[in-house]
Amino acid sequence: MNRHSIPIVRTDPHISAAVDYRDQQEPFTRPQPVRPPEGAPNVLLIMLDDVGFGTASAFGGPCRTPTADRLAADGVKYTRFHTTALCSPTRTATLTGRNHHSVGFGVIAEQATAAPGYNGTRPASAATVARILQGNGYATGAFGKMHQTPTWEISEAGPFDRWPTREGFDRFYGFLGAESDQFSPVLYRDFTVVDPPCSPEEGYHMSEDLVDRAMEWIESVGTMDPDKPWFCYLPFGACHAPLQVPDSYLDKYRGEFDHGWDRQREITLERQKQLGVVAPDTELAPWAPDLPHWDDLDADQKKVSARLMELYAAFLEHTDDQVGRLVDRLQETGALDNTLVLYMLGDNGASAEGGMEGSFNYLAGLNGYKQTTAEVLEKFDELGTPTSYPHYPASWAMALDTPYQWTKQAASHYGGTRNGLIAHWPEGIAESGIRDQWHHCVDITPTILEAVGVPAPDTVDGVPQKPMEGVAMNYTFADADAEDRHTTQYFEIYGNRGIYDHGWTAVTLHRAPWLMATHGLQLPAFDEDRWELYDTTVDWSQARDLAAEYPEKLEELKQKFLVEAARYQVLPLDDRTVTRNAAPKDRPPHPLRGRTSITLYPHMNGLPEKAAPPFFNRSYRITATLETGGNPCEGTLASVGGRFGGLALYVLDSKPVFCYNFSGGGLTFVRGEVPLTAENREVSVAFEYDGGGIGKGGTATLSVDGVVVGTGRIEKTTRAIFSMNEQLDIGINRGSPVCDEVDGRFEFSGRLHHVRIDLPGEGRPETAEERRRVALATH
16 A cells, blocks of 8 residues: 555455356455544544643643643653644644645735735645544644634635545534633634534533534444544644633632732742753743733723633633543443544734723734723723623733733744643553654654555645645654754744754844834834844743844854745744735735626525625715515624624514614614515615725615615714624624624515625725825734
8 A cells, every 4th residue: 555645545355257147256345434543543633722831721821721730740741842823824734744835824814915925825845744644544624823824715605625525534523713612602614604503692602512523423423433543633723812711610720810910920930840841940031122011900890800810711621621521432332442642732922902901892902902900900800701802902912911011913932932741642652751852843743644654645636745844743652752853943923033053042122012003103124134043952931032142043043044034934034923914915816806796696605704895994875785575584684793893784573774883882783663564575775985985984875776774874884893803794693793783693584585785896905105004903
């Protein structure tokens, strides 16, 4: 059997056929399915989102993770494991075994440009580990956050090559974007949008749902083919914002963070030394410039900041408990002993994207509407519930990345890239304990392939494959003192960059993570960046900069970074964040490119915002063609966004309504006072934008069959984004509602033929200054 080429083609013996079946002497053989090598393990790859190294109790952090603790006690715990500092890049590197720029994911999928290292399009020459295992006879399933499908391909037209079930997964259940509402997510099963199994009021939470679906799939595979191993990829949306937790977890950490982030760093470091996950002489790395210390806050700021951290800790514990349910089930069925569990405690460092004071509605912050502590206090008791979309202050991210410098997005320093990893495999790991070998998420795929006993293929589906760029970690399973095998690794995100080489690190922070798009920000030229140098063989936390002492070593590593950057498609360096694909030459494809109108139908899946008509900073018209049959009716005609920002055209008590939900706060309704009749055929809303800048107001005019039935003034409009995972839906509401007077699916009860969306005049701003101003509005 040639496992170097997928699909595997078996050579069956030639058997001569008789003319008459009664004369057939030599028996025929049936084609046999491809099977993995004898004894190949099941593989469970778990990935948490936005969890820093010093967060989970398994690595000395303040958030209780009993399942991680349990798996670490019987497995191995990696203390020098690294990610890319950002989510899409880490996920792609993890699943392909190639560096993220090598496969087009130098940044998140939503910011793709035309540059090869940043085009957001995984090449066929880098097949995923799921496709390799599938081709070797594994059942494969993914349950959770993917964030690798190009946004412009998430429509009925596809193409579907980079959807999970075309990337090697037999089954997929989860979401495709960067983040999701935990109580009201927009979910896909394979290629189709599906409803959550129950409502938030009935106890729904996405982390629990994902584990339920994963367990059902694993049990189904095991029931129907007990000899077939499986690969289960379980990437949670937790603990990315919003920090939303079930009621039973809301008070688990009350009062536990009143001491603040500075003291928490000290407590965490002491625990880390006791656990042996850092060296005994490790120092706290320097505090980030401009971030406030705990004593800089007033009483109200401390109250809000502590509460937001309590919610994050509860969120993580709840997620770990769901992992525990799955592990318990594997143990009950006897599958755990021969299951390789790889538990990644984070896809990057903790997130500093909550800003200096945190927020009640994190999406408002993404539009540049910075919420104050006073505003959060007004809704203090709602924090963590379905009516909130909160995030903690950036200073907590520093504490959660203890003992390192910086946070998520800072690919330069270990605060952005060092994450906890636990491997558990009773039949394959000879000695439990701590492993200090240096490794990177690009090593996960080679590790899985070596554990299974199959090679990295030379061709997959007829396409020659790029060589694996990661190093298998299996050599550490039986030898805690083995010499490192991953000895050189570059890092780069948004111009923050660095290189690790045989214990040395040369790093430079080009842009602070909380300065994603700050008005008037002047970044230095790349050749003006100040580089730092650390010898991590004696300085575990990058606390002592040796650049002045060893200038020749620093120059050597800077040159080595350029060599690696050229090799892996990092060049040209690009420090743009939200403006990255604003210019026409950089824009990714879009279903509406070159069109000023589109007609959508209720039978279609929804469109994510990046693939939907743009409703920001412009005029538009939404026209629904319908029939009531002369009966009372109600329901959604068109809706985009949700509870934390969006707009909706709908019918309530047979009367047409338009609602605009301003992300910065406040609802505007335009209502028709006369019920629809059997003769009515069209309901429309025309929004006339004032112009003169971004986020300005305008007038909404509601009409029935061309007759105006209501007008309303909208003083401010959302600048750039309603949501990260809600959709433009036709005839139904998926996800959270735009306003509380509509709830659940709110499917139109009459007959909705279609909805036409017209975008008169020019599309998005075309001048460089206009593009810059729109982009700046997103942070």
